[in-house]
Amino acid sequence: MQQTERIMTLAAQVKHAAFDALKHLFPDDSFTISMISVNQTKPEFTGNYTVVLFPFVKLLRQKPDAIGVQIGDYLLEKTNLFSSYDIVSGFLNMTVKDSYCVSFLLNHFTDTSFGKQCKADCRVMVEYSSPNTNKPLHFGHLRNNFLGAAVSEILKANGKQVVKANLVNDRGIHICKSMIAWMWYANGATPESTGIKGDHLVGDYYVKFNDVFKQEVAGLIAAGKDEKTAEKEAPIMMAAQDMLRKWEAGDAEIRTLWSTMNGWVYEGFEKSYKRLGVSFDKMYYESETYLLGKKIVEDGLRKGVLFRKEDGSVWVDLKEDGLDEKLLLRGDGTSVYITQDLGTAKLKYEDFRLNQSLYVIADEQNYHIQVLKLILKKLGEPCADGIYHLSYGMVELPTGKMKSREGTVVDADDMVAEMISLAQEQTEQSGKTDGFTSEELTRLYEMIGLGALKFYLLRVDPKKRMIFDPKESIDLHGFTATFIQYAHARICSILRRENVPLVPGATRFQSLQPAGELLKLEKEMILHLEQYPAILAEAADEFNPSSLCNYSFQLAQLFNTFYDAHSISKAESEEKKNLRLMTIVMTASILRHAMGLLGIRLPEKM
């Protein structure tokens, strides 16, 4: 087991200490660490961490409360973590020492990378975004992009070496569709001549293709053809097919048009990506990889893992894995989608010697990736084991799936612009724009608008599908990035007033003496800060940024409650004030770190 050494969080320390206690107290009985469950103590009881006693009852043949006393006494005596304990009907509630909390704060409050893991020799590729070059990005792509970017950063923070990859789908029949429609109907329109962003311009002709196609099909059906024949014989479709053949043959004219139109799209994408704050370390293009995989198939045939049918087509039999037969090469020797994916998987692996390869792809492709991994495994390719499908639910409209063919999509660029103007509207409404330059305001609106959008898409479990109603704007209250940004701005405001930098030097509060007892809320905040490394690790283990959203929201909520209940600037004593300043310094720092991983920035004023 290659488990990296992680900072032991309090909860983990409690668990191990309880395990030690049991081993020492009852050396004749065999316990496993998995028998010990440690939870946070429910707020209605005194204590901070709770050891559940029921699991030991049977083995020890003692009453749970009697066991609890023995463990409780042992923990008080042998660890330096607890000040007292309390047993309530089978639950051992341990109260953490105030001094532990204070020294935790002293040790970590200046640590801006608290929770981060050291770099390990583990290379992970995260493939995400992977757009088609026949249309602009829509709202659904945003989920993909934010997820991929966030998971990449989360993995980096956990010590992995991450390669962010984008596999651009830049060829194929759908690309030819917008090309042919442009040729026939655009009169040479370009992004420059029309002022339309390149990806949108090309997307418009993709829609145009489908309009014309539908009309032609309707006409043919009216002329007596059946639907299938009509779809095959529609002139614009035949022209697109013909174009695809020419493209594959390397026809110079077609290739030039293809490069030109793709170039427009890339310019558009670049602008979108820049605004979204996502980037890539490695670009793959399908036009360069679509022929890969054939060699793997040949090897597979030689090894006898694959078989050839009479018509020359090549298949893999997955029946013993509960699946079906799957085609890998057509009768004419050309490859299908999965074939190039086999090749690309191997290419990625060889390019970067990957330990792990994530695919951020919507859940409609669950079966496809499952098959991909299975085939690679059967072929004995070493890249197989590292493949992991980070599957996410599609974003749908109340009316159903978004279909770019029919133009029923929420456009990504539009959405971003709308969120930013919503942020502007709300900020102006709140009347807090004084003292900002117009550049600062522009930046602020972008932070708030984009933050809200990212948070909205990242706060739910990736695998759940979500329905977005464009008529209801994304909220800026409650469980939102805005809430967290606001808490951060409040903290910064206090720190400014107190002349404490956002990242104070380690010596700033060194004179702090543990003063008196901690208030309930002070302790709650510190104990919550202490959990950050565990949350960060969990987010990485599960490839799930939403844990960071939940955690950060709770932390901001705790701060707001604290802020309302107790003054920081006018604390009861200088020690209290320093303690609280340290607490909020660390709070702000963790919020910035956690949100930063999600690509969400926190303003110092708002």
Next chain:
RNA sequence: GGCCCGGUAGCUCAGCUGGAUAGAGCACCAGCCUUCUAAGCUGGGGGUCAUUGGUUCGAAUCCAAUCCGGGUCACCA
């Protein structure tokens, strides 16, 4: 039909490696700005955790069946 995923408050979701009386946000109701930013705070109503059975000291959580919703099973990508 086979396989996969989901079903928790009116709505959006946490909780799911079993633990105490199931939690947030939105919406709704009632309060709180001469005091560090009210984009905030406090309180309230609102639940058969889809249904049924099983395992267990204990089930929203695990198992089985059923119902509902979605995805997928192409010589499409």
